[in-house]
Amino acid sequence: MKYFNYVFIAVLITILEQCKAQTCVVDSLSVKENFELKRYGGKWYAVSKKNPEGLFLQDNISAEYTLEEDGTMSASSKGRVKLFGFWLICADMAAQYSVPDPTIPAKMYMTYQGLASYLSSGGDNYWVIDTDYDNYAITYACRTMKEDGTCKDGYSIIFSRNPRGFSPAIQRIVRQKQEEMCMTGQFQPVLQTGAC
Template sequence: MKCFKYFFLAAFITIFEHCRGQTCVVDNFKVKDDFEFNRYAGKWYAVSKKDPEGLFLQDNISAEYTLDGEGTMTASSKGRVKLFGFWLICADMAAQYSVPDPTTPAKMYMTYQGLASYLSSGGDNYWVIDTDYDNYAITYACRTLHEDGTCNDGYSIIFSRNPRGFSPAITRIVRQKQEEICMTGQFQTVLQSGAC
């Protein structure tokens, strides 16, 4: 019986330490080390997403990232958006990215504009949480924080180079990263039917 008590106490301490280490404070989230813009450039397809509050692209989302001669990254995105609660139309967005801290290039600031009057314009953080450049990329943005530093209104998009998604091995990596940014179970699949 005494061994069972010690085993239970050790298991409890292990679980407590894991939970304490799993913090949802946004500033503690890790991003891709040594992020390489030239490898990230090209076409990506959204395969799942966690939306922010308000109007957001619905499905058939893709983004084409390019670099200019000075190394500035821009993107043109497409996707369907639902207007008036029922009308789905294809929409175009454009974005430009800046790097506030050159020592952390994966933490960018994105300035975006909808290319139609019903789409919003503005700016958000754009963090690349992880990517292998060839298969997947996990992006994250938090628009507003709670007083404790956790995210109040944020979003994330999981991108793939292939519109059909990932292998089981890549899926496991993506799920682990979703847990690390405290968004497990919050994602919905993004339809890629070629509508846009």
């Protein structure tokens, strides 16, 4: 019986340590080490997303990233958005990215503008949590934080170079990263029909 109690206590301590190790504090999220803007460039298709509060692209989302001569990055994005609760239209967005801290190039700041009056403009953090540059990219933005440092309103987009999605091996990597971001179960699939 004593042996069972010791095993139970050891397992309980291990579980508690793992819970303490995983924190949902935004500043503790890890991003892609040695991130390379040039390799990230090109066309990406959204395959799943976690929306922020308010109006957000609904489906057929794609983004084309371009590295400019001055070393900054820009993007043009497309996707369908639902207006007035029923009207689906294709929308275009443009964004520019800056790297506030050159030692952490995966933590960028994005300024964006909708190319029509009904789309919003503004700025968000744009973090590349992980990418292999050839298959997948996981992006994250927290718009507002709670007092405890966790995210109150944020979003994340999982991108693929292929609009049809990922292999099972890549899906496992993506699921692990979603868990590390404290966003397990919060993503919706993004329909890719070529509508935009």
